[in-house]
Amino acid sequence: MSTLVSSWAKKVQAVPASYIQPKEKRPEDTAAPVCKDIPVVDLARVEGHDRYEVVQTIMKASQDFGIFQVINHGIPGELMNDTMSLFKEFFDMEAEEKAVYYSEDKTKSFRLYANPYSPKASKVDSWRDTLHHSCHPLEEKIQSWPEKPARYREVVGTYVLEVKNLSLRILDLICEGLGIELGYFGDELSKTQQFVVNHYPPCPDPSLVLGINGHYDSQILTLLQQEAYGLQIFNDGKWVGVEPLPDAFLIGINDQLEIISNGKLKSTFHRAVTNTSIARTSLASSIGPSWESIIELAKALVSESNPKLFKPISSKDYFDIYMAAAGGSKVSALETLKL
């Protein structure tokens, strides 16, 4: 059997054994209701009198949920649709055509792979295929991206630049909320960008599998475009769904932003479930620091009443700790840095 789920999922009637989660990890509720309290922030409002209120909403959502959604964010709907359609077309290609891009070599700046957490952490395969793009520096990395479907590099190159700009705008609103200078994240702390496309084919029994295991995102900020239900966050002791809004971006706080904000903004434990009827594709862009950056509470926020909660650490060292801990555990790798 080929390792790419999208190459064989349509042909099977039952879930192959290696994809069946142990009982305690199976998604009891693959249709957990969407949590209506997760704010949808209208970014058009930041230009006017409502700016303060918008910033406060973002801060509160980042504390309570670790995520929020944004609309009227300035990225054209047409570009979002084109990008989503292009990846649908990519995953619809024949198995042999996709196989060309398949690689288990993690140092590659572009690759298609399956089941990224195995075998180190969870021994169970995930019901998804993943396309990974390193985006920095873009002019260089783009040369390793596919040329099929037509306009791949042009569409995806434009998309990742737009998404990076939006990430920086949101990080500036977070600076306002935290009380640190604008542009704080503009240089080394946002030097890298990884763009990941997750593809979850329909599954004969979604109650047995996970599309993506519960995890925290390790970088600074994730922007996610999702077209259908599947994302769940662990909030208040239970899994809740996140409403798919096709024109919105979902913004997720990542671990290293939790360190920089001294735990004021929370990285959230999340997973994706599958369904029986449609292939779900999600586009996730993560902004992160250069490897050498030292991640610690922003200096302007250190005070007697706000001492550092986490040990300073280089971004590279944090990533190593994160990878060693990854494996569906709700205990965050950040725990090891607590002072």
Ligand SMILES: O=C(O)CCC(=O)C(=O)O
């Ligand atoms: O597909 C999703 O909604 C979640 C994807 C995700 O969590 C990730 O790529 O880190």
Ligand SMILES: [Fe+2]
């Ligand atoms: Fe994630």
